[in-house]
Amino acid sequence: xxxxxxxxAGVGHYAPERVVTNEDFAGWLDTSDEWIVxxxxxxxxxxxxxxxxxxxxxxxxxxxxxxxxxxxxSDIDCFIVATVTPDYSFPATGCIVASRLGxxxxxxxxxxxxxxxxxxxxxxxSALIRGGVYKRILLIGAETLTSITNYEDRGSAILFGDGxxxxxxEASEKDSFLSSELGSDGSRPELLFVEAGGSRNxxxxxxLAERKNFLxxxxxxxxxxxxxxxxxxxxxxxxxxxLTRDDLNLLIPHQANKRIVDAAAKYLNMGxxxxxxxxxxxxxxxxxxxxxxxxxxxxxxxVHDDDVIVFVAFGGxxxxxxxxxxxxx
Ligand SMILES: CC(C)(COP(=O)(O)OP(=O)(O)OC[C@H]1O[C@@H](n2cnc3c(N)ncnc32)[C@H](O)[C@@H]1OP(=O)(O)O)[C@@H](O)C(=O)NCCC(=O)NCCS
Numbered sequence: 498x499x500x501x502x503x504x505x506a507g508v509g510h511y512a513p514e515r516v517v518t519n520e521d522f523a524g525w526l527d528t529s530d531e532w533i534v535x536x537x538x539x540x541x542x543x544x545x546x547x548x549x550x551x552x553x554x555x556x557x558x559x560x561x562x563x564x565x566x567x568x569x570x571s572d573i574d575c576f577i578v579a580t581v582t583p584d585y586s587f588p589a590t591g592c593i594v595a596s597r598l599g600x601x602x603x604x605x606x607x608x609x610x611x612x613x614x615x616x617x618x619x620x621x622x623s624a625l626i627r628g629g630v631y632k633r634i635l636l637i638g639a640e641t642l643t644s645i646t647n648y649e650d651r652g653s654a655i656l657f658g659d660g661x662x663x664x665x666x667e668a669s670e671k672d673s674f675l676s677s678e679l680g681s682d683g684s685r686p687e688l689l690f691v692e693a694g695g696s697r698n699x700x701x702x703x704x705l706a707e708r709k710n711f712l713x714x715x716x717x718x719x720x721x722x723x724x725x726x727x728x729x730x731x732x733x734x735x736x737x738x739x740l741t742r743d744d745l746n747l748l749i750p751h752q753a754n755k756r757i758v759d760a761a762a763k764y765l766n767m768g769x770x771x772x773x774x775x776x777x778x779x780x781x782x783x784x785x786x787x788x789x790x791x792x793x794x795x796x797x798x799x800v801h802d803d804d805v806i807v808f809v810a811f812g813g814x815x816x817x818x819x820x821x822x823x824x825x826x
Contacts, residue, residue, distance in 0.1 A: 502672025509561025538755020542658030542780030555639035558661035574631035579614025579784035612812025614784030638784035647711035658780035662788025676737035734819035751810035802826035
C-alpha cells in the first residue's frame with residue numbers, strides 16, 4: 498500500500514466562552530443590531546478572557562482534532578499554526594502549541610497570511626505529506642483578533658472575533674487534495690493592515706496615541722476585491738482539478754461578511770444547502786474561520802465520503818486562495 502495521498506483524519510474547534518452581541522457594541526459605538534446584521538450577517542462573536550491568548554485557543558482546538566482522529570500528539574510529525582495574532586512576534590506560536598500538546602522536539606511554525614492562512618496552510622501541509630516529508634501534521638487556524646481590534650472604529654470593530662479550528666492531516670492511499678490556487682498582491686498593504694509595530698513603523702508613543710498598533714481597513718475596497726477573488730479562485734481551483742461548479746458538493750468559505758459569501762455563492766450557483774455559513778455566531782475569525790466552519794459541518798453531518806469541497810478565502814496581503822478537496826471518511 499503506498500501512502501502518497503493526504504486526507505483529513507480529524508477536525509475540532511474551540512471558541513472562548515464570552516459572547517459579545519451586536520447590542521453590546523451599541524453600548525459604546527454609534528451602531529445598531531439592525532445595521533450590523535443587514536451589512537454583515539453577524540450577530541454574535543466570541544472574545545477571549547483576560548490572559549487568554551492564541552496558543553490557548555489553538556491547544557484547545559488541537560486537542561479536539563486529535564481526539565476526533567483517535568490520535569495522540571506523539572503521533573504528529575509537525576505542528577503548523579496559521580495566525581496573524583501570535584502569542585509573541587516570536588517565537589512562533591507553532592512551537593508553543595507543539596510543546597503544550599506534548600509534541601516533544603517536533604517542528605512547529607506559523608503561517609502569517611491573515612484570513613487566507615488556512616488555505617495556504619492546507620496547501621503547505623498537503624505538499625509536505627504528499628511529498629513524503631511527514632506522515633501526520635496538525636494544522637490549526639487560531640486568532641485572538643480582539644488583541645488588534647480598534648474598538649473606537651465602528652467600521653471594523655464589529656467584524657472580528659476570537660477562535661480556533663484544527664485539522665489532523667495524514668498520509669493516505671486515497672488522495673483528498675485535488676488542487677490549490679493561491680495568490681497575493683502586496684502593492685497596497687494599507688487596504689488591510691496593522692500599520693505600526695513591525696520594522697517599517699516601530700511602535701512609539703505617537704503611534705500608540707494614534708492607535709496605529711491596531712487593525713485598519715478600507716472596507717469597501719476589500720469587499721469588492723473579496724467577491725471577485727473568491728469567485729475566480731474557486732473557478733480556477735475547480736479547473737485545475739478538472740471539475741466544474743456542478744461537481745461541487747460543498748463550499749466552505751472564509752466568513753468575513755455574509756453579503757460577500759452570498760454574492761459569490763450566487764454567481765457560483767450554489768444554494769444555501771451547499772454553502773457553510775456560521776458568521777452569525779463567530780464573526781470574522783480570520784485564519785480560524787474555515788476550520789471552525791469545517792468542524793461544525795462535519796459535526797452536523799453535512800460532509801460525506803467522496804464529497805467535493807472547495808475551501809476558499811481572501812484577506813490581508815492582499816491575499817487569496819482556494820483548495821479543492823475530496824472528502825475521505
Ligand atoms: C465593513 C463593511 C461591513 C462596511 O459595510 P458597507 O456597506 O461597505 O458600508 P460603508 O463602509 O459603505 O459605510 C456606509 C455607512 O455606514 C457607516 N458605518 C460603518 N460602520 C458602521 C457601523 N458599525 N454601524 C453603523 N454605521 C456604520 C459608515 O460610516 C457609512 O456612513 P456614511 O455613509 O455616513 O459615511 C463592508 O465594507 C465589509 O464587510 N467590507 C469587507 C471587510 C472585510 O471583510 N475585511 C476583512 C477581510 S478578511
